[in-house]
Amino acid sequence: MNKQLHIAIVGAGPGGLTLARILHLNGIAVTVFEQESHPLERPQGGTLDLHEDSGLEAVRLAGLMDAFLAIARYEDQGSRLLDKAGRVLFEDDDADGDRPEVDRTELRAMLLQALPADCVRWGHATREVQATDDGRWTLAFDHGSAGPFDLVVGADGTWSRIRPLLSPYRPQYSGLTFIECGIDDVDRSHPKLSQLVGRGKMGVEGDCKEIIAQRNGNAHIRAYAIFRVPADWAARRFDIGSPAAMRAELIKEFAGFSDEILDLFRASNDAFAIRPIYALPVGHCWTNRRGLTLLGDAAHVMSPFGGDGVNNAMFDAAELARLLTTRSDWAEAVAEYEALMFARVVESAAGAAEGAATQLSHVGQELTLEMYRGHVSARSAKA
Ligand SMILES: Cc1cc2nc3c(=O)[nH]c(=O)nc-3n(C[C@H](O)[C@H](O)[C@H](O)COP(=O)(O)OP(=O)(O)OC[C@H]3O[C@@H](n4cnc5c(N)ncnc54)[C@H](O)[C@@H]3O)c2cc1C
Incomplete structure (x- = not known):
């Protein structure tokens, strides 16, 4: 257990808030610095489907399954594919599916409600991260700074301010x-x-x-x-x-x-x-640097084809929290998290990249139809 650690999370998206919640549940205090001035500053985007072994597993580890069931829409898992004349090529209501939809605003509200009121510092856009003489890190904002922190977790999305300290790659x-x-x-x-x-x-x-x-x-x-x-x-x-x-x-x-x-x-x-x-390149990774890491889109933003982005972000958070709470050496826990995460997300990043490359090609519709039919066959094989 690393209860004395000073941890800063940059970004109050689904990834950062899941990490804050699970650490909080395990007695590790963290502060989340978010650039938006309040939770409803901007619409949080559309509906997301959470997957059994990633997003939903993170919700379970966050102890929030009951709260999640109150906002989940199991009834909205259907798919329809039409041609441009409006003819239905495929239809499946998937009423028994295990990938419930949830509105992003509701998901964020659920995570926020599960955190102490002062855990998230709104209106704190991180502009710079500076190393201290004793190997820790401070965050600089437009008005002031915070720290020093032993560990800064960049959960700040596609245009992460933390990523350049770890990796030269840009999306x-x-x-x-x-x-x-x-x-x-x-x-x-x-x-x-x-x-x-x-x-x-x-x-x-x-x-x-x-x-x-x-x-x-x-x-x-x-x-x-x-x-x-x-x-x-x-x-x-x-x-x-x-x-x-x-x-x-x-x-x-x-x-x-x-x-x-x-x-x-x-x-x-x-x-x-x-x-x-x-999107970042498939297989994006970096050399471990003490006191800094990334999760979610900051680490591996990918095209939305495949619908794994939020699931990966929440599962990254759950994995990092699990290792920080079970390993005695926090720096080794972070290195282990990174190695596991790099290997785990390759498959979905490759799928998303292929989706983006083939979508809107002259065979795009055929491929989508093939994918949907594949889902139905896989489901019947399971049943
Ligand atoms: C059009 C579109 C559709 C999508 N559809 C799906 C889908 O159906 N299913 C799915 O799984 N995924 C989908 N995604 C991807 C999904 O939105 C992301 O993968 C997910 O939100 C990543 O979560 P995160 O917490 O890593 O980052 P984000 O959700 O991006 O959160 C980052 C947070 O950091 C804050 N921040 C940024 N910079 C700073 C800073 N300098 N200082 C402080 N705070 C900062 C931001 O304000 C934000 O609150 C879609 C993406 C797009 C663009």
Whole structure:
């Protein structure tokens, strides 16, 4: 047990908060420094599915399964695949699935409620990490600093400020850009769209473009229009400040798709966002450096194809917490965590990279159909 350790976690995303919770549960105090000024400063993003042996295992180790069951949506695990004419190519309601959906905002709120009120310091964007003479670390913010800490954990996502102290790699653009939009009150106000998307996720591919729409909680649908384009294309092509123009231009981009699909854009609220997708190289790793480590997207951001990002982040946190609480030498615990994590995430990083490389190719739809059919066969083989 390393109860006297001074640990700072940079970033209050699902990874950082899971680590803080499990350490707290085991009597190790930590401080989380988060750049956002409060938990609701920005929408936290869409729905996530937690997987049995990673995200859900972390929830169990955090002692939060009951709280999770209160916010989990087991009923929203379905999948639909359509062609651009709106014909259904595949449909599966997966009502008995073991990958429950949860809204990201609710997941964060659940983790925050399970921490002491003063554990997260909001409005603390880490700008720099400095070494002290005795081999520890201080964090510098715009207004002041904190430390020294024995261990700083970078859980600060894709553009981590901690990563450059460990690795020269920067995330590279994957070639794919997502334009996000959202439809509110879908069951009452847009029943046809509610049916189109179904209980889970609906995908439609054609002309090397794709739309993915996902049911979130509170009758909300989040949709992504996906393009294979240069990283700055969307910012040049769309006027994000003009929702009416966004709707019209997205409909133009998807000309030839059925009207019922284009209704997703017509019904969108005004909150559009441009999300170019970045990823670190598959197999990204670094040489252990005393007192610093990374978890989640800071360590291995990957494209969202495969849906493993949050699951990896939460499982990294659970593994690091397990080792810190069971090994007598904390520095060895961190080195062991890193070695295990590097090996563990290679498979999902490779899958996500392949997904990003083949999505929107001329065989993209065929490959997606093959993947869905594979899931169904694997499920029947298990039953
Ligand atoms: C469009 C899209 C769809 C996705 N869909 C899925 C999905 O369906 N399933 C899935 O598993 N994953 C999905 N992901 C990936 C998933 O969102 C991430 O893998 C996951 O959020 C990683 O968690 P994290 O805690 O490591 O980092 P993050 O969630 O990025 O959290 C990092 C935190 O650090 C804070 N921070 C950043 N910089 C600083 C700083 N300098 N100082 C202090 N705080 C800082 C941020 O504000 C944030 O709160 C998707 C990603 C995208 C882009």
